[in-house]
Amino acid sequence: EAEVAQSPRYKITEKSQAVAFWCDPISGHATLYWYRQILGQGPELLVQFQDESVVDDSQLPKDRFSAERLKGVDSTLKIQPAELGDSAMYLCASSPQQGNNSPLHFGNGTRLTVT
Amino acid sequence: DAKTTQPNSMESNEEEPVHLPCNHSTISGTDYIHWYRQLPSQGPEYVIHGLTSNVNNRMASLAIAEDRKSSTLILHRATLRDAAVYYCILRLHTGANSKLTFGKGITLSVRP
Numbered sequence: 286e287a288e289v290a291q292s293p294r295y296k297i298t299e300k301s302q303a304v305a306f307w308c309d310p311i312s313g314h315a316t317l318y319w320y321r322q323i324l325g326q327g328p329e330l331l332v333q334f335q336d337e338s339v340v341d342d343s344q345l346p347k348d349r350f351s352a353e354r355l356k357g358v359d360s361t362l363k364i365q366p367a368e369l370g371d372s373a374m375y376l377c378a379s380s381p382q383q384g385n386n387s388p389l390h391f392g393n394g395t396r397l398t399v400t
Numbered sequence: 401d402a403k404t405t406q407p408n409s410m411e412s413n414e415e416e417p418v419h420l421p422c423n424h425s426t427i428s429g430t431d432y433i434h435w436y437r438q439l440p441s442q443g444p445e446y447v448i449h450g451l452t453s454n455v456n457n458r459m460a461s462l463a464i465a466e467d468r469k470s471s472t473l474i475l476h477r478a479t480l481r482d483a484a485v486y487y488c489i490l491r492l493h494t495g496a497n498s499k500l501t502f503g504k505g506i507t508l509s510v511r512p
Contacts, residue, residue: 289443318499327487327502328444341499376443386432386491389500391443 287311289392291377297398303365306395310359310379316340318389319352319362320376328376334360367399404488406506412478413511420473420506422488427468431490434500435462435473439484444502447473447486483510 290309298304310317315336320328331350333341336357345352349368354360364371376394380387405423412418424433435447448455448462450471455462461474475482487505492498 320502325504327485327504330499330501333499378443386434386449386498388446388449389436389444391445393441393443 287390289377289379289390291375291392291395293395294393295396295398297400298367300369300399301366303363304367304397305361305363306375306377306397308360308362308377308392310377311390313381314379314390315357315382316380316387317354317360318378318380319360320378320391322374322376322394324373331362364397367397369399372397372399404490404503406486406488406503408504409507409509411509411511412475414480415477418475418478418482418508418510420475420486420488420508421470422472423470424488424490425469427490430492432492433462433464433468433471434489434491435460436487436489436500436502437482437484438487438505439481444487449491478508478510480510480512483508 292307317334319331321331322328331345332352334354337354350364352362374394374396376391378389378391380389432449432451434449436444437447438444448457448460450462463472485505485507487502489500
């Protein structure tokens, strides 16, 4: 079964440094999501793409976070500069299309530790 | 967004049925009830969803109250692999607002 690929699996960085995460969704999935999950809590949506366009980035801290999906396929989430509070799991998910109750398929995430 | 309420945790015995409750008293007519689960060190995994009628699939069953203010996820025969956090989520049917908003979920422990 096709999977959502994320890399790296783990990342340790010092505060004030830049860090980037990569996601390759399931082939043909038009909708891509980035979620952040703090330990002990449920995932929180950061940004949603429909093809290459941002549909929802209302919860993305835009002063330090950026996301792109230039060709409407894979995506990169960047943090610059990283802060201690950014330590979390960053999850990518994709679905065939927006809405219509298409299930989301999640990758296994990138665990970020900021020291 | 309409909210859901779940107990923090539940324990079950292996090979016995498990009933995971969810309250959603402010559900609207266009909200679907979705369940996802998250195993340790993995991303969430879709389990099942429904609108009004009870639903069955290979993973679980979803029983929805007649007034839709509550639902129950049923695992017919728990295994150790079912130990996970289970999220009950309300999701609009279509449009940009059909995103998944996760709560804290319910942590299911399965005893051998």
